[in-house]
Amino acid sequence: MTDDLQLGRIQRGRWDVSIGSDLTAARERADMTIEQLSAATRIRTGLLIDMEADDFSRCGGNFYARGHIRSIARVVKADPAPLLATFDAEHAVEEEKSRREERAAVKKPKLNPARPRWAVVVGAILVSLMGWGMVRLFTLPSDIEANASKTATTTATVTTPTPKATSQPSVKPTKKPSAKPPVLxxxxxxxxxxxxxxxxxxxxxxxxxxxxxxxxxxxxxxxxxxxxxxxxxxxxxxxxxxxxxxxxxxxxxxxxxxxxxxxxxxxxx
CATH class of the missing domain: 2.60.40 (Immunoglobulin-like)
Structure with missing residues (x-):
């Protein structure tokens, strides 16, 4: 099967390794259409088209992509080993980056919000109330005298001039940016x-x-x-x-x- 894949690349005029072109060549050698391969593997036609175009983002991850490749190879009577080797060579860097990001996310410390100490808050409120009561107890006569002196004092009426209204600067209308023409x-x-x-x-x-x-x-x-x-x-x-x-x-x-x-x-x- 490896020799057949290399022969298919020579006939197409290129030597670059592409898992999508290898899948297309294997299906064509089996004389199957996309619809026939979809019915045999129970893989959606849209996903098969994306895989032959080297787009495995809709497979749900590398694990499921390898499973789809094995299913396709079994139906078209191809050896899955070189196909999986090509896939791993193209996606090894991406998988390692994903694993590093997952490890970094696990190691991030979790910060718990500080909770107020209700016992301390309630105690401070009680102390404040007791202190205010003691102050009122010892200063009550002085408060009565102060209120009596305020009653005997004549209040004077103070008039304040009305401020003049300041004119606000006129706001110039802003021009709306012209919208870009839509892509047809x-x-x-x-x-x-x-x-x-x-x-x-x-x-x-x-x-x-x-x-x-x-x-x-x-x-x-x-x-x-x-x-x-x-x-x-x-x-x-x-x-x-x-x-x-x-x-x-x-x-x-x-x-x-x-x-x-x-x-x-x-x-x-």
Missing amino acids: KTELTMTARNDGTYLTVRDRTDRKIFQGKLSPGIAQSVTSAGDIRVQVGNPSNLIVVLNGKRIATTLTKFTAHPDGTLTKTTSNA
Whole structure:
């Protein structure tokens, strides 16, 4: 199986190690579509497409990703050892970083909020009340004399001038910043007919969205911001609907634009 994977990389014209391309090559050698592999492994088609595009973030962790790889290898009759070795080589750094972060989170000290000592607070309140009572007990005659002298004193009326109102500076209205124009989206639906065809679909950042063979009557819908690049094995076996409008094309490589037009793709899809 290792020799087959290396032979597949030579036929595709590259030697870089990619677990996603190895999974795609193993499925194609087994002559299976994404839907057939999903039915056999009970793994969602969207997750299989992401795994073949080297995106394992939706697997729920490296442990579950390895389990999916073993299930795929068992169905396509491939040796899982080189596939798992490639996966471990690509994700070893990420897993070690996650373990270090978990250890650091465990070692963080927990700070407990200080609780008030209610006995001390109640005792201070009682002492204050007792002291206030003693002061009132010994100063009561003096308080009566002070109140009597206040009653005999004539109070004078004091008038204060009314302050003038100060004028407030006028506030100039602030200009609202102009909003950025929204990013237009492209909605593309491709339906296979006759004998079906093989498709490779990428977004405007060259990220692989879909790759595989569409069986007759099967439709693949893609929505992405900006352009969508498509490579078709047999255009005559494909019905293209762009932004709700059917468009006839004989191009094997084309780009779908948000304005509802198709143009020929000059670069590799």
